[in-house]
Amino acid sequence: MTLHRIQQRWRIHLSSTLAYRVQRRSATSSEVRETLDSISTRTSAYLSSYCRGVPTAAIKGVAITSLLLVSGLQAWSTKAGTRAQIATTAFKVIAIVAVFVAGLVYLGLGKIASSFSFEGSTHNATGYALALFSALWVSPPSSASLLHPRAFLSPPTFLTRILSHRRMTVSIKQTMSRETVNLVLCRK
Amino acid sequence: MINISLATIVVLFLLANVAYFIVLPFEVATATSTIALDYGRQIAGPVGALFFALIVGISCLGALNSSLYTSSRLVVAAGEQGFLPRVSPILFLLRTAS
Numbered sequence: 045m046t047l048h049r050i051q052q053r054w055r056i057h058l059s060s061t062l063a064y065r066v067q068r069r070s071a072t073s074s075e076v077r078e079t080l081d082s083i084s085t086r087t088s089a090y091l092s093s094y095c096r097g098v099p100t101a102a103i104k105g106v107a108i109t110s111l112l113l114v115s116g117l118q119a120w121s122t123k124a125g126t127r128a129q130i131a132t133t134a135f136k137v138i139a140i141v142a143v144f145v146a147g148l149v150y151l152g153l154g155k156i157a158s159s160f161s162f163e164g165s166t167h168n169a170t171g172y173a174l175a176l177f178s179a180l181w182v183s184p185p186s187s188a189s190l191l192h193p194r195a196f197l198s199p200p201t202f203l204t205r206i207l208s209h210r211r212m213t214v215s216i217k218q219t220m221s222r223e224t225v226n227l228v229l230c231r232k
Numbered sequence: 233m234i235n236i237s238l239a240t241i242v243v244l245f246l247l248a249n250v251a252y253f254i255v256l257p258f259e260v261a262t263a264t265s266t267i268a269l270d271y272g273r274q275i276a277g278p279v280g281a282l283f284f285a286l287i288v289g290i291s292c293l294g295a296l297n298s299s300l301y302t303s304s305r306l307v308v309a310a311g312e313q314g315f316l317p318r319v320s321p322i323l324f325l326l327r328t329a330s
Contacts, residue, residue, distance in 0.1 A: 114297050118300055118304075125297060132290055132293060132294025135287075135291075136287075137244070139291070140245065141244065143251050144244065144251050146271075147247075147248075147250065157253075157256055157257045158261065
Protein backbone atom coordinates (compact mmCIF):
# COMPACT_ATOMS: atom_id res chain seq x y z
CA MET A 45 0.00 0.00 0.00
CA THR A 46 1.46 3.34 -1.01
CA LEU A 47 1.81 6.23 1.41
CA HIS A 48 -0.67 8.24 -0.65
CA ARG A 49 -3.33 5.56 -0.21
CA ILE A 50 -2.63 5.34 3.52
CA GLN A 51 -3.03 9.10 3.74
CA GLN A 52 -6.31 8.96 1.82
CA ARG A 53 -7.64 6.23 4.12
CA TRP A 54 -6.71 8.28 7.16
CA ARG A 55 -8.57 11.26 5.76
CA ILE A 56 -11.70 9.21 5.06
CA HIS A 57 -11.66 7.64 8.52
CA LEU A 58 -11.07 10.93 10.30
CA SER A 59 -13.69 12.70 8.15
CA SER A 60 -16.37 10.26 9.22
CA THR A 61 -15.31 10.54 12.88
CA LEU A 62 -15.13 14.31 12.91
CA ALA A 63 -18.34 14.84 10.93
CA TYR A 64 -20.32 13.82 13.98
CA ARG A 65 -18.34 16.23 16.14
CA VAL A 66 -18.94 19.04 13.68
CA GLN A 67 -22.69 18.56 13.90
CA ARG A 68 -22.57 18.48 17.67
CA ARG A 69 -20.06 21.29 18.25
CA SER A 70 -20.70 23.46 15.17
CA ALA A 71 -17.00 23.77 14.35
CA THR A 72 -16.21 25.57 11.10
CA SER A 73 -15.20 23.55 8.04
CA SER A 74 -11.83 25.29 7.89
CA GLU A 75 -11.04 24.11 11.41
CA VAL A 76 -11.90 20.54 10.53
CA ARG A 77 -9.94 20.70 7.28
CA GLU A 78 -6.96 22.15 9.14
CA THR A 79 -7.08 19.35 11.74
CA LEU A 80 -7.40 16.67 9.04
CA ASP A 81 -4.52 18.11 7.01
CA SER A 82 -2.34 18.27 10.09
CA ILE A 83 -3.00 14.68 11.13
CA SER A 84 -2.71 13.16 7.65
CA THR A 85 0.51 15.08 6.87
CA ARG A 86 2.06 13.98 10.14
CA THR A 87 1.05 10.36 9.50
CA SER A 88 2.53 10.23 6.02
CA ALA A 89 5.72 11.98 7.18
CA TYR A 90 6.08 9.50 10.01
CA LEU A 91 5.57 6.52 7.70
CA SER A 92 7.99 7.80 5.08
CA SER A 93 10.68 8.47 7.70
CA TYR A 94 10.05 5.08 9.24
CA CYS A 95 10.55 3.17 5.98
CA ARG A 96 13.51 5.26 4.71
CA GLY A 97 13.38 3.74 1.24
CA VAL A 98 13.76 0.13 2.43
CA PRO A 99 11.67 -2.23 0.24
CA THR A 100 8.47 -3.37 1.92
CA ALA A 101 9.23 -6.99 1.02
CA ALA A 102 12.49 -6.80 3.01
CA ILE A 103 10.71 -5.37 6.08
CA LYS A 104 8.02 -8.04 5.91
CA GLY A 105 10.64 -10.75 5.31
CA VAL A 106 12.60 -9.77 8.42
CA ALA A 107 9.38 -9.61 10.47
CA ILE A 108 8.18 -13.04 9.31
CA THR A 109 11.63 -14.62 9.83
CA SER A 110 11.86 -13.21 13.36
CA LEU A 111 8.37 -14.43 14.20
CA LEU A 112 9.10 -17.92 12.87
CA LEU A 113 12.44 -18.02 14.71
CA VAL A 114 10.92 -17.05 18.07
CA SER A 115 7.87 -19.31 17.60
CA GLY A 116 10.14 -22.24 16.68
CA LEU A 117 12.29 -21.61 19.75
CA GLN A 118 9.25 -21.52 22.05
CA ALA A 119 7.78 -24.65 20.46
CA TRP A 120 11.09 -26.54 20.66
CA SER A 121 11.72 -25.84 24.33
CA THR A 122 10.00 -23.55 26.83
CA LYS A 123 13.19 -23.46 28.88
CA ALA A 124 15.14 -22.28 25.84
CA GLY A 125 12.53 -19.54 25.37
CA THR A 126 12.87 -18.31 28.94
CA ARG A 127 16.68 -18.45 28.75
CA ALA A 128 16.61 -16.45 25.51
CA GLN A 129 14.40 -13.93 27.30
CA ILE A 130 16.88 -13.64 30.18
CA ALA A 131 19.73 -13.14 27.70
CA THR A 132 17.92 -10.45 25.70
CA THR A 133 16.76 -8.69 28.87
CA ALA A 134 20.32 -8.64 30.25
CA PHE A 135 21.54 -7.31 26.90
CA LYS A 136 18.87 -4.59 26.94
CA VAL A 137 19.78 -3.47 30.46
CA ILE A 138 23.48 -3.33 29.55
CA ALA A 139 22.62 -1.37 26.39
CA ILE A 140 20.46 1.18 28.20
CA VAL A 141 23.18 1.67 30.85
CA ALA A 142 25.63 2.20 27.96
CA VAL A 143 23.32 4.86 26.52
CA PHE A 144 23.26 6.66 29.86
CA VAL A 145 27.04 6.39 30.37
CA ALA A 146 27.69 7.72 26.84
CA GLY A 147 25.37 10.64 27.63
CA LEU A 148 27.32 11.33 30.83
CA VAL A 149 30.61 11.33 28.89
CA TYR A 150 29.08 13.73 26.37
CA LEU A 151 27.91 15.93 29.25
CA GLY A 152 31.40 15.82 30.77
CA LEU A 153 32.88 17.04 27.50
CA GLY A 154 30.55 20.05 27.72
CA LYS A 155 28.73 19.38 24.47
CA ILE A 156 25.04 19.70 25.35
CA ALA A 157 22.98 19.66 22.16
CA SER A 158 19.55 20.48 23.61
CA SER A 159 18.40 23.28 25.82
CA PHE A 160 16.42 22.20 28.86
CA SER A 161 14.97 25.68 29.48
CA PHE A 162 11.55 24.95 27.88
CA GLU A 163 11.96 28.03 25.66
CA GLY A 164 9.45 28.21 22.85
CA SER A 165 6.97 25.94 24.59
CA THR A 166 3.40 26.49 23.55
CA HIS A 167 0.83 28.12 25.84
CA ASN A 168 -2.02 26.71 23.80
CA ALA A 169 -4.10 24.12 25.66
CA THR A 170 -4.86 22.37 22.36
CA GLY A 171 -1.19 21.49 21.92
CA TYR A 172 -1.08 19.82 25.31
CA ALA A 173 -4.33 18.00 24.59
CA LEU A 174 -2.91 16.66 21.30
CA ALA A 175 0.30 15.62 23.08
CA LEU A 176 -1.74 13.74 25.66
CA PHE A 177 -3.76 12.10 22.90
CA SER A 178 -0.54 10.98 21.18
CA ALA A 179 0.90 9.68 24.45
CA LEU A 180 -2.11 7.43 24.90
CA TRP A 181 -1.10 5.49 21.79
CA VAL A 182 2.59 5.16 22.63
CA SER A 183 2.02 2.43 25.19
CA PRO A 184 -1.58 1.35 25.61
CA PRO A 185 -2.45 0.96 29.31
CA SER A 186 -4.34 -2.23 28.48
CA SER A 187 -1.13 -3.85 27.18
CA ALA A 188 0.80 -2.70 30.23
CA SER A 189 -1.71 -4.29 32.57
CA LEU A 190 -1.77 -7.45 30.47
CA LEU A 191 1.98 -7.82 30.80
CA HIS A 192 2.03 -7.22 34.54
CA PRO A 193 4.91 -9.31 35.98
CA ARG A 194 2.70 -10.93 38.62
CA ALA A 195 0.78 -12.58 35.78
CA PHE A 196 3.85 -14.78 35.25
CA LEU A 197 3.70 -16.12 38.80
CA SER A 198 0.06 -17.13 38.92
CA PRO A 199 -1.90 -16.40 35.73
CA PRO A 200 -5.26 -17.93 36.79
CA THR A 201 -5.36 -15.97 40.07
CA PHE A 202 -4.51 -12.67 38.51
CA LEU A 203 -6.47 -13.03 35.30
CA THR A 204 -9.77 -11.77 36.70
CA ARG A 205 -8.03 -8.80 38.29
CA ILE A 206 -6.17 -8.07 35.06
CA LEU A 207 -9.37 -8.22 33.01
CA SER A 208 -11.21 -5.82 35.33
CA HIS A 209 -8.17 -3.53 35.32
CA ARG A 210 -8.16 -3.55 31.52
CA ARG A 211 -11.83 -2.64 31.43
CA MET A 212 -11.18 0.32 33.70
CA THR A 213 -8.12 1.58 31.78
CA VAL A 214 -9.89 1.27 28.43
CA SER A 215 -12.84 3.28 29.80
CA ILE A 216 -10.51 6.01 31.08
CA LYS A 217 -8.65 6.03 27.76
CA GLN A 218 -11.83 6.42 25.72
CA THR A 219 -13.14 9.20 27.96
CA MET A 220 -9.85 11.10 27.71
CA SER A 221 -9.77 10.66 23.92
CA ARG A 222 -13.27 12.08 23.56
CA GLU A 223 -12.49 15.05 25.76
CA THR A 224 -9.32 15.67 23.75
CA VAL A 225 -11.28 15.79 20.48
CA ASN A 226 -13.75 18.18 22.11
CA LEU A 227 -10.91 20.42 23.25
CA VAL A 228 -9.38 20.45 19.76
CA LEU A 229 -12.66 21.43 18.06
CA CYS A 230 -13.62 24.06 20.66
CA ARG A 231 -10.29 25.84 20.90
CA LYS A 232 -11.61 29.15 19.54
CA MET B 233 12.18 -8.26 43.62
CA ILE B 234 9.72 -7.43 40.84
CA ASN B 235 9.05 -3.99 42.30
CA ILE B 236 12.78 -3.25 42.55
CA SER B 237 13.43 -4.34 38.97
CA LEU B 238 10.47 -2.31 37.66
CA ALA B 239 11.67 0.82 39.50
CA THR B 240 15.22 0.27 38.19
CA ILE B 241 14.01 -0.03 34.60
CA VAL B 242 11.83 3.09 34.89
CA VAL B 243 14.77 5.12 36.24
CA LEU B 244 17.12 3.76 33.56
CA PHE B 245 14.65 4.59 30.79
CA LEU B 246 14.23 8.14 32.11
CA LEU B 247 18.00 8.62 32.31
CA ALA B 248 18.41 7.22 28.77
CA ASN B 249 15.85 9.74 27.49
CA VAL B 250 17.75 12.57 29.18
CA ALA B 251 20.93 11.23 27.53
CA TYR B 252 19.21 11.33 24.13
CA PHE B 253 18.37 15.00 24.62
CA ILE B 254 21.90 15.78 25.82
CA VAL B 255 23.50 14.27 22.71
CA LEU B 256 20.91 15.11 20.03
CA PRO B 257 19.44 18.55 19.31
CA PHE B 258 15.81 18.88 20.40
CA GLU B 259 14.56 19.21 16.80
CA VAL B 260 16.34 16.00 15.72
CA ALA B 261 15.29 14.03 18.80
CA THR B 262 11.62 14.90 18.38
CA ALA B 263 11.49 14.49 14.60
CA THR B 264 13.38 11.22 14.11
CA SER B 265 11.77 7.81 14.27
CA THR B 266 15.13 6.04 14.78
CA ILE B 267 16.51 7.91 17.77
CA ALA B 268 18.94 5.16 18.85
CA LEU B 269 20.58 5.11 15.40
CA ASP B 270 20.98 8.88 15.37
CA TYR B 271 22.33 8.75 18.93
CA GLY B 272 24.92 6.11 17.98
CA ARG B 273 25.90 8.03 14.84
CA GLN B 274 26.40 11.21 16.86
CA ILE B 275 28.49 9.39 19.50
CA ALA B 276 30.70 7.13 17.34
CA GLY B 277 29.86 7.67 13.67
CA PRO B 278 28.74 4.79 11.39
CA VAL B 279 30.13 2.16 13.81
CA GLY B 280 27.96 3.57 16.60
CA ALA B 281 24.92 3.58 14.31
CA LEU B 282 25.52 -0.08 13.43
CA PHE B 283 26.00 -0.98 17.11
CA PHE B 284 22.76 0.68 18.14
CA ALA B 285 20.93 -0.90 15.19
CA LEU B 286 22.02 -4.31 16.51
CA ILE B 287 20.89 -3.35 20.02
CA VAL B 288 17.46 -2.34 18.72
CA GLY B 289 17.21 -5.58 16.72
CA ILE B 290 18.01 -7.74 19.77
CA SER B 291 15.62 -5.67 21.88
CA CYS B 292 12.82 -6.25 19.34
CA LEU B 293 13.50 -9.99 19.37
CA GLY B 294 13.28 -9.98 23.17
CA ALA B 295 9.99 -8.03 23.10
CA LEU B 296 8.58 -10.46 20.52
CA ASN B 297 9.69 -13.43 22.61
CA SER B 298 8.11 -12.08 25.81
CA SER B 299 4.87 -11.13 24.00
CA LEU B 300 4.53 -14.63 22.56
CA TYR B 301 5.31 -16.23 25.90
CA THR B 302 2.98 -14.13 28.06
CA SER B 303 0.05 -13.92 25.65
CA SER B 304 -0.01 -17.68 24.98
CA ARG B 305 0.29 -18.46 28.71
CA LEU B 306 -2.56 -16.09 29.52
CA VAL B 307 -4.74 -17.64 26.80
CA VAL B 308 -4.19 -21.04 28.43
CA ALA B 309 -5.03 -19.61 31.87
CA ALA B 310 -8.13 -17.88 30.47
CA GLY B 311 -9.24 -21.22 29.02
CA GLU B 312 -8.75 -22.90 32.39
CA GLN B 313 -10.85 -20.22 34.09
CA GLY B 314 -13.60 -20.44 31.49
CA PHE B 315 -13.09 -16.96 29.98
CA LEU B 316 -12.16 -18.53 26.64
CA PRO B 317 -13.07 -21.87 25.00
CA ARG B 318 -11.43 -24.77 26.79
CA VAL B 319 -9.50 -25.85 23.69
CA SER B 320 -6.33 -24.01 24.70
CA PRO B 321 -5.80 -25.82 28.06
CA ILE B 322 -6.43 -29.13 26.29
CA LEU B 323 -3.66 -28.32 23.83
CA PHE B 324 -1.41 -27.38 26.74
CA LEU B 325 -2.18 -30.67 28.54
CA LEU B 326 -1.56 -32.68 25.37
CA ARG B 327 1.81 -31.02 25.01
CA THR B 328 2.87 -31.63 28.61
CA ALA B 329 1.60 -35.25 28.55
CA SER B 330 3.64 -36.14 25.45
